[in-house]
Amino acid sequence: MNYFEKLLRPNIARLKPYSSARDEYTGDEGVFLDANENPFNSPYNRYPDPRQRVLKAKIAAIKGVEPGCIFLGNGSDEPIDLMYRAFCEPGVDNVVSIDPTYGMYQVAADINNIEVRKVLLTADYQMDVPALLAAADDNTKLLFLCSPNNPTGNCFHIADIEAILKGFKGMVVLDEAYIDFAPGKSFLPRLAEFPNLVILQTFSKAWGMAGLRLGMAFASPELVQVLSKIKYPYNLNILTQQTALELLDSVSEMENWVKLLLNEREVLSAELAKLPFVKKQYPSDSNFLLVKTEEPRKIYQYLVGHKIIIRDRSSVALCEGCLRITVGSPDENRQLLDALKKY
Ligand code: PMP
Numbered sequence: 001m002n003y004f005e006k007l008l009r010p011n012i013a014r015l016k017p018y019s020s021a022r023d024e025y026t027g028d029e030g031v032f033l034d035a036n037e038n039p040f041n042s043p044y045n046r047y048p049d050p051r052q053r054v055l056k057a058k059i060a061a062i063k064g065v066e067p068g069c070i071f072l073g074n075g076s077d078e079p080i081d082l083m084y085r086a087f088c089e090p091g092v093d094n095v096v097s098i099d100p101t102y103g104m105y106q107v108a109a110d111i112n113n114i115e116v117r118k119v120l121l122t123a124d125y126q127m128d129v130p131a132l133l134a135a136a137d138d139n140t141k142l143l144f145l146c147s148p149n150n151p152t153g154n155c156f157h158i159a160d161i162e163a164i165l166k167g168f169k170g171m172v173v174l175d176e177a178y179i180d181f182a183p184g185k186s187f188l189p190r191l192a193e194f195p196n197l198v199i200l201q202t203f204s205k206a207w208g209m210a211g212l213r214l215g216m217a218f219a220s221p222e223l224v225q226v227l228s229k230i231k232y233p234y235n236l237n238i239l240t241q242q243t244a245l246e247l248l249d250s251v252s253e254m255e256n257w258v259k260l261l262l263n264e265r266e267v268l269s270a271e272l273a274k275l276p277f278v279k280k281q282y283p284s285d286s287n288f289l290l291v292k293t294e295e296p297r298k299i300y301q302y303l304v305g306h307k308i309i310i311r312d313r314s315s316v317a318l319c320e321g322c323l324r325i326t327v328g329s330p331d332e333n334r335q336l337l338d339a340l341k342k343y
């Protein structure tokens with residue numbers, strides 16, 4: 001029995017996935033009369049590869065993991081939702097999450113009618129490991145971590161992540177959406193050590209592909225098989241798969257964007273520090289800054305009036321008085337600073 005088989009919802013364990021005639025034919029060339037497609041309007045007339053074999057092989061080579069350990073989704077929001085659907089019985093099971101963190105863990109839980117037990121971070125935005133473990137009971141199937149965390153921006157201590165993985169009896173979802181901005185800090189090289197670990201990454205941030213929706217979940221082959229059988233068959237469209245393949249040929253371009261954005265983050269932070277209404281900035285391992293200001297709501301609204309949109313996080317637990325600012329291009333950051341200087 002797999003580590004997680006006893007955790008799976010029985011209907012998911014029993015599920016027979018949707019099958020297509022092309023499961024038995026993997027060639028690119030052929031006369032395809034099996035799926036009621038239109039023979040005209042190539043290449044978009046054909047359904048995309050439901051198993052995303054070419055793209056997975058390329059991601060596997062770059063990430064140094066086996067293709068069988070990769071699930072690809074319509075953004076990383078898709079595997080978040082699928083984890084609930086695979087493991088959590090609506091109205092019965094629960095999950096534990098750090099707080100504050102990315103809002104979709106709660107929204108996906110609400111859609112699936114699952115209780116979220118939130119455990120506040122410490123004052124320095126690290127995890128309270130004993131409290132997280134104590135919040136779990138026999139019906140706690142998932143535990144959500146996010147490192148670097150949104151909206152606090154920081155990475156968690158590796159020893160704490162390890163302690164959660166060892167101490168928690170369910171599945172741990174470690175969301176690394178911003179990890180490309182924290183080189184060397186990914187937990188991915190240690191994936192095989194923990195059968196209960198799922199690592200999420202995305203093409204939406206450092207890879208600059210938010211509009212095409214491509215997220216990754218790295219996990220044991222057994223868990224990847226479960227997620228694959230419950231996803232919509234054609235969850236990744238042809239354009240997304242092709243564009244990602246091209247982008248993956250130029251990893252150095254992504255690395256240059258990251259370098260530029262990390263440099264801009266420091267420039268932006270230094271300039272923000274000079275503004276009289278900026279009270280505090282938090283250390284960031286990501287492409288955004290969490291900034292404590294006087295009158296955060298008024299600053300947010302003032303900027304909207306100048307067509308500059310940032311995120312008001314001032315009513316979020318432990319982020320009182322804070323604005324979250326994405327690091328933009330040098331020109332965008334200049335526009336932001338010019339506006340703020342006139343506030
Ligand atoms: N995780 C975190 C922590 C995020 O901040 C976001 C996007 N804001 C996502 C996941 C979602 O990413 P995707 O675009 O891949 O769905």
